[in-house]
Amino acid sequence: MLNSELEHFIQEDLGPYDLSCILVPEREVEAIIFSKEECTLAGIDVAMSIFRYFGLQATTSHRDGDQIPAGETIFFLKGSSVSMLRAERLSLNFLGHLSGIATMTNKCVQIVREFSDARVACTRKTIPGMRSLEKQAVMAGGGDTHRFGLSDCIMLKDNHIKLMGFEAAIKEAKKRASFTQKIEVEVESMEDALLVAGLEVDIIMLDNMSPGEVLRTVQTLKKAGLKEHVVIEVSGNINIVNLEEYAKTGVDVISMGSLIHAARWIDVSMDFSV
Incomplete structure (x- = not known):
């Protein structure tokens, strides 16, 4: 400090x-x-x-x-x-x-390790001015820091998609991104996950989907031959109580704002x- x-x-x-x-x-x-x-x-x-x-x-x-x-x-x-x-x-x-x-x-x-090798990550839901220290605490507990700020990667969330649509937003992101920046896109359905995976982004975030929906989406991406080319992250209302069910879905990253705020x-x- x-x-x-x-x-x-x-x-x-x-x-x-x-x-x-x-x-x-x-x-x-x-x-x-x-x-x-x-x-x-x-x-x-x-x-x-x-x-x-x-x-x-x-x-x-x-x-x-x-x-x-x-x-x-x-x-x-x-x-x-x-x-x-x-x-x-x-x-x-x-x-x-x-x-x-x-x-x-x-x-x-420890809960996740019983079922998979998925990373447990925090989010940007941190106390202003304390983000660096809170994310270091997540690392101390064995978790992943995710993004420290908006500049770390290009994340296209629901409001980006409402303003531009998936294809236009992803095209513009690829045009502007540094070769060091990954592109992540938030989706809320299996259909959108399939669409985005076909557009060759780096990370797909399955947002506010139930464990059952996440499992079906991961299985469908595998059958389509798209899973191995993209990192699958799940986020939204995940806590220590329902974490086990998400750990069983086969995703690569489980992001939890509750690591910090709860x-x-x-x-x-x-x-x-x-």
């Missing part, structure tokens, strides 16, 4: 006059940060940046992606009592939020040694 980003967060948290921290005696203290529940860790580097900014000595044997039990110590800290208090909430918020995403992602990846924060805490 850049210092400019970090200072924005610190300014928001401390406010103009931080009396609550400066009223304690200024002395060197030790503390630990630990998890109150089993989880997949994420946010280690961010927390370390916060500790360094406040001049704290921080050590850890952990890294993003580690599976830890409840009660596990994540960081050992040493330094100013005032700085420790100022770093506390900010570091815990990042660790709790990002580890929650990593934990949710890891659970989903992830529960992990309970982490700081304890002073006094």
Whole structure:
């Protein structure tokens, strides 16, 4: 994290006059940060940046992606009592939020692995300003980041198609795309998937289709000899409850906004040694 980003967060948290921290005696203290529940860790580097900014000595044997039990110590800290208090909430918020995403992602990846090698990916449904960190947390959980932004690939969604139609939109995308950019097209029916596959795009997203519809579409593309030439992604209202059924359909990628927006924060805490 850049210092400019970090200072924005610190300014928001401390406010103009931080009396609550400066009223304690200024002395060197030790503390630990630990998890109150089993989880997949994420946010280690961010927390370390916060500790360094406040001049704290921080050590850890952990890294993003580690599976830890409840009660596990994540960081050992040493330094100013005032700085420790100022770093506390900010570091815990990042660790709790990002580890929650990593934990949710890891659970989903394990479900999918029982049935297929499909990638579990997140989406662009992220908190503005937090996308990079949230997607890194998905990676820590074993998931795929998908696009970081609109420039990463050309994705033609329903509103593109309403304005231009499939053939015109795909033709224009191929005309303008860099040789490094893939073209992905969103479809909502088996018929449209067959049409788009015949137009030689890189990725077809089956959007808001039931597991049964997805399975029939994948099977039909295989019979038509089109499946091997295109990546098939499924997205839309997929969650940890119905994930197993989508994992059985034979798609290549399962994209889930819920990896981030439905992830529960992990309970982490700081304890002073006094």
